[in-house]
Amino acid sequence: MxxxxxxxxxxxxxxxxxxxxxxxxxxxxxxxxxxxxxxxxxxxxxxxxxxxxxxxxxxxxxLESFKETPVFFNSLELKALVDAYKFAQGAGYPYTEELESALKKVEGGLHEEQRQELSLQTSGMDVISPARPPSVVPLLRDLEQAAKDGRTVRIAYRKANSEQADEREVDPYGLAYDRNEWYSVAFCHRSQAVRTFRVDRIAWLDLVEARFERPKRFSASAYFRSQSEGGREAEGPLTVIRIEGEPDTLNAVCGHWHMRHYLTERTDREARFVLDVPTMNKYLPAYLLTFGTGIRIREPLELKCRIQEIAYGIAQQYEVDRD
CATH class of the missing domain: 1.10.10.10 (Winged helix-like DNA-binding domain superfamily/Winged helix DNA-binding domain)
Structure with missing residues (x-):
């Protein structure tokens, strides 16, 4: 130590x-x-x-007179704080300036030897952030404040593949960061249902007079999980899916927006999922086929056979006539 x-x-x-x-x-x-x-x-x-x-x-x-003891951190705790700041900055966290200010206060209380050691420990890791419109940060702050105050907002939202944004009033329940994007989970007055809105697709936001009460114990992450589970074809029966592959290939499989919710166990060379059979048969064969020989299905046999059938059909379609 x-x-x-x-x-x-x-x-x-x-x-x-x-x-x-x-x-x-x-x-x-x-x-x-x-x-x-x-x-x-x-x-x-x-x-x-x-x-x-x-x-x-x-x-x-x-001595008992030593009451106001400052907060001290060990070297790994300090490293974790700096690295957390890098991740927050890379994610587009709306309070990175305040976080940086707090971090500078902590660093200001360090001895020169601690500063040098911290610089050495944190110089080997960087987080590359995706390009985002500069308007995202103020939008995130406004949406979070509106959720806190229970204020309805009017937004101009542009859907995917749409050139124009349309206006709607929503009750923002919370924010979620998923797949390198920020989302606002909100009750949409137009559709009369809870919807997700990608924050970078919001052109502008205005407060309106209306107010709302957020559902008790609401969780944006729980909503995302429920949406994924809602995509199932049936409640059961459930089956265990074992997939082998190289670590990088398995990372891609496990990181899929839908598959990651059903991941139950992961090693460097194998991933296990639990999913209902109808959903497995409908979506997984074509998706897993895109990984070619990079993965191997160990179980269930039903999934292996279905992928084999599809692969055979593709091979037949492109069979070369040698006559």
Whole structure:
């Protein structure tokens, strides 16, 4: 463990309020007693009132006056914060500026050695963000605020493959980030049903006077799952689907917007899904055939046979007449 991580761990141990001997601290942190006393000197130099008392009832403790202890992070926690900021920035998170400001405050309290170590640990990972219209960030903020306040909004929304946007009033229930896109899950007054709207397809947004009450315990992610499950052909019977393949190919299969909801187990070389048989027979053979020899269906036999039939039919269609 790095020096600063050990020092922070020692500080949290002492904040418990009880006295600890140097030997107890050394055993817990797996360091020498000499190193413990060196860390005590470093903490005292940093303004932490650590007291080492000798004698039968002696020990190491922190004075009770040390109440306002700042928040400390170890090196991996700091790395996680910086990496989380990169992912948030890549996703188009609407509060990246505030997140960056908070991160700078944390970094401002670090020692030079910690800053150098943090820079070294976080320099090896970047998140490449997709291009998004600059209007997405303010739209996300407005939609989130409208959901919080229960305010109906009027939006100009352009559907896929449509050149013009049409106006409609919606009650925004929540936001969801899915497949590298932001969605607003909202009750559409026109269709009188809950719908999803891709935020980058909203041309503009205005508040209206109407208000709404969001359903209790509403979850945008739960809605997305329910929509996927609603695409099933039947409630059952269910079957286990085992697919083998290279890791990258399996990533593509498991990352499919529909398939990922039925994934139950995954290793580097195999993925298992549970799906109802009618849906499997209707959608999976043609989809899985697109991966060619990159995957192998281990079970069920019914799916293997159906893919074989389709492949045979394609082969027959393109059979070359050699006469």
């Amino acid at each position: 790095a020096k600063w991580d050990n020092m922070l761990s020692m500080l949290w141990m002492l904040r418990s309020g009880r006295k600890l001997t140097a030997a107890e601290i050394a055993d817990s942190l797996e360091i020498s007693v000499r190193t413990v006393y060196r860390y005590i000197d470093a903490l005292c130099a940093s303004g932490v009132p650590v007291v080492a008392e000798s004698g039968h009832d002696g020990g190491i403790r922190i």
